[in-house]
Amino acid sequence: MNWDDLRIIAAIRDEGTFAGASARLRIDETTVGRRLRRIERALGVRLFEAADGLRKPTGPCERLLTHVQAMASHVAE
Numbered sequence: 001m002n003w004d005d006l007r008i009i010a011a012i013r014d015e016g017t018f019a020g021a022s023a024r025l026r027i028d029e030t031t032v033g034r035r036l037r038r039i040e041r042a043l044g045v046r047l048f049e050a051a052d053g054l055r056k057p058t059g060p061c062e063r064l065l066t067h068v069q070a071m072a073s074h075v076a077e
Contacts, residue, residue, distance in 0.1 A: 008025065
């Protein structure tokens with residue numbers, strides 16, 4: 001997994017939709033969905049559940065993003 005994959009996961013969590021993540025990252029919405037499916041296949045877990053028109057992070061997603069936030073903090077320092 002590369003940093004761009006991690007940024008996509010974080011953007012979906014923060015924005016709640018593929019459209020919001022797409023606008024934030026300035027990439028096509030279809031690409032966001034395709035990349036998420038590829039990431040989930042590679043990890044063997046679902047990272048988001050669709051609920052009320054939004055993407056809600058699963059437990060594995062939250063654990064993954066905890067590490068992403070720590071990495072981003074270290075880079076910022």
